[in-house]
Each structure stands twice: as structure tokens, then as C-alpha cells.
Amino acid sequence: MTKMFFAVLTAGLLTSHAIAGQLVPRSAEREGGSKRGSIQGVWQAVEVTITGPGARTITIPEPRPNLTIVTAKYYSRVEDQSERPRPIPADVTKASADELRAAWGPFVGEAGTYEVTSDSQITMRPIAAKNPAAMGPGAFITYSYKLDGNTMSVTQQRNQNGPFANPVTVKVVRVE
8 A cells, every 4th residue: 555664663672661651571571462551462554644745544444454563572564555456466477577566566574673762763673574675784764653552653754764754654553
């Protein structure tokens, strides 16, 4: 869905985490599962707001073709950003470049580490990604976030190239 980022969340934190202005002790991390009041858990994007030229808000219909899993130090995300069902090539070995782009281009896969700071900022550092440019040396992306119960809004701030001119905001809901 038009660069629906949802690289929401990641990274190596210290002995305790500053999450949404709260410290979460390491003993709580070991319990597993979602941590109310933290970004840990399983999330799905439900709405994307794009600013700048072509500004609009997209509501992601059910079933939502995306999932982000956040642990104490790591994140993993997959999403289908296509605005319509992706075509299934009859024979991948004989598919044209256009057919392959239509099927696989809108798919995003990424995993890495993250850091959360006390000022509601998340900095993600991809370790593996479908797009090799996303995991290059020094690659990162920083987001601001606002957590409200099981809903979170995440807005692009900057990456290794500088601030985003037209930041995208993604609204996500906790599914676990």
C-alpha cells in the first residue's frame, strides 16, 4: 500500500527498557507475550496516513495483510503493500520482469533490532530485509510513537539520509 512503512519497532536495550516513559524490568520481559504499556507484542497496521503530494489516509481492510512481531530486543515484519490482490505467476521460471514485479514488488519483509528512548522515539536497525538498501551499513530509521492501550501511532522522523520531508503515519493495533 504505497510504501506503507510499518517498520515499526526494534533493538538492543539495556538491563531495563524505557518504554512509553515506563521502565519494564527484565523479569517482566522473560514472562513472554505482550506487555501492556510497552511496544512488545504482535501488531497489525489498520490505517496509513500519507502526507505531501497525493496526501491521503488509507484504511487497511480485513484480512489485514501485515504482521509485526516485537520482542524485548528484536522485531520482524511482513506486509503486502499492494492496493489489490497480487497476481500469481503461472510459472515463475517463465514469468516476465513485469509479472515478477507485480507479484513480489509490493511485498515487504524485514527483521532487526530496535532501541526505544524515553522521548517516545524508536530507532530501528534492519539486519535482514527484502530490499538490500534497507539493511546497508549504517542504515536506520527513527519514528516517533504514541501508545494508547492496544493502539499505537508511529510516524517516520528520519533515517541515515536525514529527516523525512513527507512523513507517513501508521496506526497499528495489538493482536496479541
